[in-house]
Amino acid sequence: MHEPLILAIDNGTQSVRALLFDLRGELVAKAQVPLQDYTSPHPGWAEHDPEGFWRALCLACRRLWAEPGADRARIAGVAVTTQRGTVINLDRAGRPLRPAITWLDQRRTDEVPPVGALWRAAFKLARVDGTVNYFRGEAEINWIRAHQPEVWRATDKFLLLSGYLNWRLCGRFADSSGSQVAYLPFDYRRRRWAGRRDWKWQALAVEPHMLPELAEPGARLGEIGAAAARDTGIPQGLPLLAAAADKACEVLGAGCAAPHVGCLSYGTTATINATTTRYLEATPFVPPYPAALPGAYSVEVQVFRGYWMVNWFKEQFGHHEQARALLEDVAPERLFDELARAVPPGAMGLMLQPYWTPGIRVPGREAKGAIIGFGDVHTRAHVYRAILEGLAYALREGKERIERRGGARITELRVSGGGSQSDVAMQLTADIFGLPTARPHVHETSGLGAAIDAAVGLGLHPDFDAALRAMTRVGRVFEPDAASQAVYERLYREVYLKMYRRLRPMYRDIARITGYPQRV
Structure with missing residues (x-):
């Protein structure tokens, strides 16, 4: 008897992938469909047609069945994982009311629901009132109520992309507690919707009936329905299990x-x-x-924007390598690895702070990216390596913050994502x-x-x-190389950790003079 397989559907930012795994974690078959329907009607907006996500999922599944080893009779169940923070408004018939607002979207509103006086006082006392106000202004549902009130009034369900795809697959408005990473009234400590007295219900224009039922990862959400089976080729009646967000x-x-x-x-x-x-x-x-x-x-x-910066470099400065890759019929990533490998550790003093897009609190919203230490010896290759190093410095700083806040001491690392395929980056x-x-x-x-x-x-x-x-x-x-580690340790301690604090006043001056970024 053949071993069972699991169908995992991964709807990321750049593509939808239909993946078959066996019970040893080996990838048996894969099909991938790029996502090309993103639109930006205004600067900083990022939207996508919800039907476009579903069509890409269906196409990825149909392509999967043509792959060697993709035996539908062996599939025991299905699970969905998606990009985080992408939200979709549905009417009472389950039809999308507007394009999905994706996690890349940067719109915000100052027209937000009021929070009670007691909560405001508590936030001010805890010195987190700025974070709460940021949360309210960034929440997509607040923007929709302020700027598209007719959409807000017609909204019967307000779902994350994971909840939308689960509904299309099994016909239930159900989602995993592990997928709830967004501006929603979610109790992260208890992994469930917030209690009715929680401040988030005041801060967000969300009604309880708009939200799906939640289940823990591994729980059964439903079964693949007839319409979904027809569109995807997934056998009808297969169990749909709760997974979690892609990260x-x-x-x-x-x-x-x-x-x-x-x-x-x-x-x-x-x-x-x-x-x-x-x-x-x-x-x-x-x-x-x-x-x-x-x-x-x-x-x-x-x-x-992490490894988006690597793609930014390739698009802006990597035309030579991309042209060579076509001529030599090799992967462009191999040539970019050669570019970085030609530069010594520390990029001859070129230091990059990767705050191309600022965070909520760390760093502050005035933060910008910076590269310092330029000299006449520096080339594109040094800049490329400085990007890779700057991202690793920033993540090391994150590791130390987790440990300072009471987390266990981290003693080993595993690296996923596209950048993990680079030996130089590793x-x-x-x-x-x-x-x-x-x-x-x-x-x-x-x-x-x-x-x-x-x-x-x-x-x-x-x-x-x-x-x-x-x-x-x-x-x-x-394994760490002792000589390289010694160079990086000094650059990290003596330069990188001091960069943001010293540049911060100038970032604020730049914003004040130029108006960019506006929210500081």
């Missing part, structure tokens, strides 16, 4: 379930995560996110952190994390410990 699934798929194992994600947003069963805020009043493990938290520090990460740094055995760690949730929920592995032992393992391990 949470990535951490699980990388095997980072113990608090001493740090998980770096070199994706569009670069992150460092540590999994813990204790509620721990790496940044005060910014909660840890729900993990893909039931009852656990993923303590996270982000570098927004080695300099090991050198900057001074820790052994490993790739997971498969690249598709988000999908694997979703498959692990499904495998446990279906009883194909008895528990998460057994599933992690069976389905995750490390590939190549990069």
